[in-house]
Amino acid sequence: MRIFARNLLTEHGFRPNQILTVEGGVLRRIAAGRDSEADHIFDLVLPGFINTHSHAFQWAFAGQAEYRTRPDDSFWSWRQAMYEAANGMSAEQLGRLARQLYARMLEAGYSWVAEFHYVHHQEDTTPYSDPAHIGHILIEAAQSVGIGICLLPVLYQYSGFGRQAPLPEQRRFISDDGLYGEILGSLRARWQGQPGVVIGMAPHSLRAVDVERLPQQLEAWHQPGMPIHIHIAEQPLEVEACVQHYGHRPVALLSQHCPIDETWTLVHATHLDASEMASIVRAGAIVSLCPTTEANLGDGVFQLSEYDQLGGHWSIGSDSHVCLNPAEELRWLEYGQRLRSNRRCVYASEQQPNVAVRLVLEAIRSGRQSLGLPTALWPSDHLCDFVAFDGMDWRKDTRPEQALSQWLFSGRPVQPAAVFANGLWRVWEGKHIERPHLDNEWQRLC
Structure with missing residues (x-):
């Protein structure tokens, strides 16, 4: 052809x-x-565009949480609605929802998606006989409509810094080391090497894992070239809690404990200081930006200009799926920087003065790196x-x-x-x- x-x-x-x-x-x-x-x-x-951050189940209530429940409505109050959606959905319903979602991603121009998957267990919170059951269903949904998928089974063990016990509404997400190893093993046994499928791994966040044990966990489960994604520094409250407990900001703390490299993707990374930003760039890691979700949740605006000046790389994700259009994600990304700086064409460069071309090239190239794909376009x-x-x-x-x-x-x-x-x-x-x-x-x- x-x-x-x-x-x-x-x-x-x-x-x-x-x-x-x-x-x-x-x-x-x-x-x-x-x-x-x-x-x-x-x-x-x-x-093809690469969607580097997706929670398929969240599409079930996209746009339905747009009413104020309290004067200080924020990510943290929205999270309760998210828990209700996650806990009220069967594996079969999630599979059918994902199939619809992934087909719409294709129609929008995405050819691959990274699914950050943490709804592991049955509705009564007990594991399936195959603990990777829902992971298999999500991959099958992607395969059935033709989108490539990097499945990122999430390690979720605590509710907050200092190994706080999980909340009741988080029980469906929780896995101890043995169970998580079974999930990864089952997914690899069935899908590793299959066309259109990549198996990665994802510590949910530094709130949800023990950063002091994380290096040993990664050593046990990680394979060469395997993508690793993690939520980090999305909310100021998260940064404050991390500093209060450990005396360090999240990215600085992660860098001290784990050998971050080009296989890592830091999701959101909205609230960084200069040294954290420089450490990401030195490591060759990718930041996954989700501008429409970050705007919807009031997360804040990523410091793209400063990051770009250091040579940093980023990708885009639809995250909670309030938007499934890569053009919209890129437009919001650029417009956020214009509002921050009171300038136009912020992401243009001397080498590439056209903002759209530079945005698209970076989103695709770094998106491919984020999923462990060849970075050539x-x-x-x-x-x-x-x-x-x-x-x-x-x-x-x-x-x-x-x-x-x-x-x-x-x-x-x-x-x-x-x-x-x-x-x-x-x-x-x-x-x-x-x-x-x-x-x-x-x-x-x-």
Whole structure:
């Protein structure tokens, strides 16, 4: 199969009139060519977007917690609604919900998702006979609609710093070391090496694990190249509690105890000081930013300009799924920095003055690193992922960089025309190829 891209986004910007040759779902080569030589023709072709932070179950109540329950409503009061959603859902309901969610991610242009999975146990909080039962269901949901998935089974053991006992509403998430090892072992035995699947691991947060034991736990379970994700420094109260208990801020504390490197992704990292920021950059780790969720929860605004000046890398995630649009995440990211700095085009650079191009390139490249995928945007001899746009209402003299900017910043409801993920067409004419069946399932789920 030969795909003609009038404009193809590469590491060095857009290239005109390129043909992607795909054989058996695998990208074999990219070369200049003519549209007459191709099987399919698109105006604008980008690598697939990577969603580096997802809690599938939270989509069940996205947008339903937008009323004030107390004068100081915050992340911590929202968390109670989250617990209710997590504890009121069966494994089968979660699987059906995830299937719908992942299909919509594909329609938005995401080709891979990192699922930060901590709803491990039955509704009565006892483990399943296979303690990875729900993890398997989530991977099956992703496979059934065609999105690549990095499943991150979460280690969740405490309710707060100093090994505080879990709250009753957290019991469905809790695993001791033995049970967590069984979860990882079951997932690896079934899925490791399967196309479109990566198995990582995720200490939930420094609140939920014992940082002094974490190095030994990682040594027991981690494998070379395996992604490690952790929530960290999302809320000021979390930072204050960490300093009060340990005398150190969260990222500084983590760096003292664990050998952070390029396999790590620090989720949110909203509240950092300069030394913590520098330590992340030195380690080569990724920060997963979730701008629409962070705005929804009132978390704060990440210090992107300062982080960028140090050479830091970041990715995007939809997290609680109040938004499933990568363009929206990137727009909010840039606009947050404009509001902080009273400047425009904050993420532009001398090397890449177009903000949209630089945002998209960084989100995809670092997103791939976060999931343990090849970081090249177009890795040859791998299953191919791309997002294609057509009919974007361009003027004849519109450059591709301007078209990408329009998609990112104009708010026009432009959906990808097609998405090719993990070697197969998944979205065509803006709709998932199983959309009628998915719609019928959705009616039954609702």
